[in-house]
Amino acid sequence: MLIRRIARRRALLLAGAVLLLGACASTAPAPAPREAGPAPKAAPRPAAYESDDFVITFAQPGDTPESLAQRYLGAADKVWMIEDYTGLRAFTPGQEVVIPRRSWNLAGVTPGGYQIVPILTYHNLAEQAKGRLVLAASSFREQMNYLKTNGYRVVSLADFVEFTRLNRQLPQRAVVLTFDDGYHSFKDFAYPVLKELGFTATLFIYTDWVGAGRAALSWNDLRELAAAGFDIQAHTKTHADLRRAQGETEAQYARRMQAELEQPQEQFVKNLGHRSQILAYPYGRWEEGLLPKVKEYGYIAAFSVRRQGNASFVRPLAAHRSQIYSEMTLDDFVKNLNVFEEENLR
């Protein structure tokens, strides 16, 4: 909207300023016959102006958003802060660059609307697609490449949870990847692609399935994946619908929830050394009455499979994910990647 137009204007103006600077730089060496001696020595100007809030610097030849993030924010992976704030992905030498040092929009809400974060859900992968939930490895690679080439930033589910607690700003084009159940095919087909592209992901495993045959990941596999930077979280014990069944007494239901929600925790502690804090509801199903129980067993966020993105102010125990099915075309896939809801909030 207005902001976008302004962003473009600003870029334009900067380009104009740079051109002018360039122009006078080229005139600088030519004249001045009166100065026969060595170049005048002046007090060196700082390369940047800095405060706790902002760094204002000027791009030098070869500078990229990454190099500036490394130099001024101490980490190349904070590059999104520069790109999101300036709206630019490359700089002309001499161009002014304003770098925010802190979060400037924790909730992702602007007068033009608010950020939404898509969380994608995958299940099984194979050479060839089979049924809805076994995705062809080639489709998966195509989708991940799409994310990379279109400027999406894959963030961890933990970072997303912090976003829903108003503790962390996310990149404007943040996306989260999740894999349900704990199929061994993750290691064979997803892991190499994710590693190559530098993407992280969360695996939601149901503990009865772990180590249950060749199609399942073992605890050993999961430890390896955790060591490689992947996040492992709970998907209950048996993958049963967690809603109270018809005719189930209070006591029966409490016992069942204890098994589904607490027993995985014991397995997590024993095998991975930590409890799980994030839950994926089996079949994506939940109801209001379930939420206190989920909380009671130590989960701070839980996910359905309602196909929509998440605003920062989504209820963390009722957040949404979008399942990616094997029959989806790339266009269908892209429909799940909206990152902004326009709404006039002035």
Next chain:
Amino acid sequence: MISPARGLLAAAVIGLAVGGCASLRGTSGGAGTPPAPIARDPLAARHRQQAEALDRDGQLRRAAEEWKIVLAITPNDAKAREALGALQARIDQAVTGRLDEGRKALARGVQVEARRKFLSALALDPSNRAAFDALQNSTREVEFIAYTVRAGDTLSSLAQRYYGDRSRSEVIWETNQLPPNPKLQPGTTLKIPEIPGVPFVHPDAPRRSAPVVAAVPTPDMPRPAPGVPAPGASAPATPPGAAAPKEEYTPEVNPLLAEAREAIDRSDFGDALTSVDKYLAGKPGDRDGLALKKQALYGQARSQMDAKQYNESIQSLTQLTRLQPDYEDAGALLKQARARNIEMHYTQGVRFYREEKLKEAIAEWRLVLEMDPNHANARRNIDQAEKLLKGLEQRMKKGTGGNSQ
């Protein structure tokens, strides 16, 4: 809105840049060295002007950021510090006001308005925990259409019709807590909710191409970056990196816009929206496109109102008020449509009740309560109908020897 003063501002900034490089000459160490920064004062002056321009434009939060940038460049600028302090106080006051209005709306049970107030408080102060908590914990999302199932409907066909995307059937499925692979019974009511980030397609105008992808900007089109200040008014929208402003990026008459205008003229608002959405898909946020879209939504809402399609009218008006809350009498119209819609469902409930269709009657009144939690009659009627129903069921049980299904 952008004031003409901005044009002057842009010129001034360019002037400053030139001034800046005049003074650069002395400091750059000769050929091959990187360009030196612009001198401190002109740079600060540039940002000061941007702060003032943003403030005039009502973009208070971004104006405050610009003042902070000024202070990063010239930390001892007492005037800038004072200006930032004063602006911050204004922001705090506005946030407090919006929070207060939000809480009052919540107390009145007007969820939609409360949500908007809390959201607009966050837009001013995105780290405001009170607004955030209220949105997260106290505000329900209630915008939905109550749809009566017709023969032949499937969840996928409804998702296609309302969202332009069959796979969104899951959202309808989840909202209505349906069993797996449900068979929809004609005559039952389904809630079709809004989905943030997905344009609601009007049933009368099946969209040929969903504009969903449009929300995703291409790499050469920057996202709305909250921190990017607003210089020059006269400069047309140009992709970054383009050397000189050129008018050709904003052609005079876009065929899609022309189509939309014609459709509005012949009161074919569905068609108009299809065209204008297509146009906006390529140019998100375009002012002409948005103006036409608002016009079409308004016209559509009015004609739906006349046709007693209150749900649809509410939907159009909700979309419209999200784009511009004070568009014509859209606010009043929306209230009217809601009231009539509630009345319609309430009466429908009474009709069912008279026909002894108790379950159907209860469903209608529940819907009324969802739209207006303070509807005392609906609540009382539900209680009564449920009592009756219970009595009936018990009698049936006795009569059939305990076969309760």
